[in-house]
Amino acid sequence: MLRAHADGVTLAVRAQPGAKKTAITGVYGEGAEAQLKIAVQAPPIEGRANSALVKFLAEMFGLPKSRVVLMSGELSRSKVFLLNGVTVAKAEALLHECI
Numbered sequence: 147m148l149r150a151h152a153d154g155v156t157l158a159v160r161a162q163p164g165a166k167k168t169a170i171t172g173v174y175g176e177g178a179e180a181q182l183k184i185a186v187q188a189p190p191i192e193g194r195a196n197s198a199l200v201k202f203l204a205e206m207f208g209l210p211k212s213r214v215v216l217m218s219g220e221l222s223r224s225k226v227f228l229l230n231g232v233t234v235a236k237a238e239a240l241l242h243e244c245i
Contacts, residue, residue, distance in 0.1 A: 147173070147180045148241070154232045156217065157203070159225045161186050163195040168202050170244050181224060182241065196220060199227070207232055207240060 149156045158181040160174035165185030174183040188198035196216055204211045207229055219225030229237065 147182055148234055148237050150234050151228060154213075154228060154230045155234050155237045157182060157227045157229060157237065159184055159199065159203075159219075159227060161190075161195060161199060161223050161225060163188060163190040163223075168198055173245065182245075193220070196225075199225070203227055203229065206244070207237070 147158050149158075160181040160183045162171065162183065162185045165187055167185070168187045169185050171183045171185045174181045184199065184202065186195045186198050186202070188194040200211055200214045200216065203209075204214045207214075209229065209231065213230040215228040215230065217226045217228050
C-alpha cells in the first residue's frame with residue numbers, strides 16, 4: 147500500500163466513486179498488492195473523482211493539493227498517488243489511525 151519514493155511516499159488506492167460521502171472504507175487486497183479503499187462522493191466523470199481523491203488525501207496528510215500527484219490509474223479504480231514530502235513513518239501512523 148505504501149512505498150518509499152525519492153520525493154516522499156506512494157500510496158496505492160482503490161477508488162469507489164459515486165458514494166454517499168468520501169471516506170476510507172478499509173483495505174482492498176493483501177500483502178504487497180494491498181490498496182487503501184476509499185469511497186468517493188464524486189462521480190467518475192471528467193476527472194471529478196480523481197480531483198476529489200487528491201483533495202481528500204491532501205487534507206488527510208496535511209498537504210497542499212499541489213503536493214499530491216496522481217502517478218497512475220487516471221481511468222482505473224486502482225490508482226497510485228505520490229505524497230510529496232511525507233515520510234513512510236508519518237504515512238503509516240496516519241493510516242493506522244484511520245483504518
